[in-house]
Amino acid sequence: PHPRSFTGTSLTQNHDEYQKTADWLMSQTRHRPQVAIICGSGLGMLADTLKCQDTFAYADIPGFPQSTVQGHAGRLVFGELKGKSCVCMQGRFHMYEGHSLLKTTFPVRVFKLLGVETLIVTNAAGSLADGLKPGDIMIIKDHVNFPGLVGLNPLSGPNDDKFGPRFPAMSGCYDKGLRCQAMEIAKELGVAGLMQEGVYAMVGGPNFESIAEARLLHRLGVDAVGMSTAPEVVVATHCGLRVFGLSLITNKDTDSVNHEGVLEVGRLRSKTVQQLVTELISRMEINNNNTTNAV
Numbered sequence: 028p029h030p031r032s033f034t035g036t037s038l039t040q041n042h043d044e045y046q047k048t049a050d051w052l053m054s055q056t057r058h059r060p061q062v063a064i065i066c067g068s069g070l071g072m073l074a075d076t077l078k079c080q081d082t083f084a085y086a087d088i089p090g091f092p093q094s095t096v097q098g099h100a101g102r103l104v105f106g107e108l109k110g111k112s113c114v115c116m117q118g119r120f121h122m123y124e125g126h127s128l129l130k131t132t133f134p135v136r137v138f139k140l141l142g143v144e145t146l147i148v149t150n151a152a153g154s155l156a157d158g159l160k161p162g163d164i165m166i167i168k169d170h171v172n173f174p175g176l177v178g179l180n181p182l183s184g185p186n187d188d189k190f191g192p193r194f195p196a197m198s199g200c201y202d203k204g205l206r207c208q209a210m211e212i213a214k215e216l217g218v219a220g221l222m223q224e225g226v227y228a229m230v231g232g233p234n235f236e237s238i239a240e241a242r243l244l245h246r247l248g249v250d251a252v253g254m255s256t257a258p259e260v261v262v263a264t265h266c267g268l269r270v271f272g273l274s275l276i277t278n279k280d281t282d283s284v285n286h287e288g289v290l291e292v293g294r295l296r297s298k299t300v301q302q303l304v305t306e307l308i309s310r311m312e313i314n315n316n317n318t319t320n321a322v
């Protein structure tokens with residue numbers, strides 16, 4: 028399809044295509060992940076903490092889209108973190124790259140088929156709130172899915188009942204228990220001063236906001252704005268995954284923002300984000316018994 032036709036095409040994806048990718052991955056790794064992590068811009072180092080890694084380039088995974096954005100390596104990393112089996116996306120897919128929304132969220136349904144129970148999403152975002160400055164970390168308590176509000180939704184098209192209902196609720200889609208646990212961890216790590224909860228809004232990108240757009244979003248109650256995450260969370264919630272989300276604030280409004288600066292703040296805060304996520308995974312309750320299979 029024409030790369031610009033992503034809004035109107037690919038409204039269906041056969042269930043077998045997700046299953047084929049999941050089956051292929053299960054044939055290539057002995058890990059059976061319980062937790063999946065999607066790394067935002069400049070936050071790919073989260074994968075480095077995984078032990079006993081099995082790594083796959085997206086290009087080698089049947090059915091996987093390709094990453095095209097600098098700072099998104101394009102690798103899927105399986106491994107163990109504090110006794111939990113995890114899979115980490117070093118690089119995500121964005122609507123502005125020309126992927127259909129079904130493609131941007133394809134890995135989430137594959138994770139579900141792998142047995143994942145909890146999805147952790149991270150992103151880089153611009154602050155619109157007075158109290159949030161570059162380097163701060165926002166626990167996402169809710170989102171505004173601007174593309175979704177006008178019908179650009181990965182759940183558009185025939186519903187796949189095997190994954191979830193036609194009309195899923197999105198209230199409470201960012202798990203309250205995990206949000207509280209993360210704040211407790213931040214206190215223990217001595218980084219509570221960097222952290223607060225807020226509302227993330229996804230816009231289409233790839234341009235950053237004009238001054239008037241940033242002002243509008245602020246008035247609408249948005250604390251941080253970015254170009255991803257919401258479709259992944261919609262699809263995850265649809266198929267029953269528990270979700271936790273973090274935004275690393277990389278810039279304030281649109282003040283001289285650029286992608287290099289975004290990646291730079293990611294590097295600066297990588298250690299803190301890594302510690303928070305590692306500790307959260309270490310403490311989280313997991314109901315399923317997915318684990319790494321001894322070979």
Ligand SMILES: O=P(O)(O)O[C@@H]1C[C@H](O)[C@@H](CO)O1
Nearest residue numbers: 067068150151254255286289
């Ligand atoms: O993947 P995320 O949402 O972290 O990426 C943000 C939004 C754009 O892709 C990019 C802009 O610098 O960072």
Ligand SMILES: Nc1nc2[nH]cnc2c(=O)[nH]1
Nearest residue numbers: 151152153252253254289
């Ligand atoms: N839309 C948007 N995405 C971002 N990603 C990092 N910073 C920003 C921002 O200011 N706006």
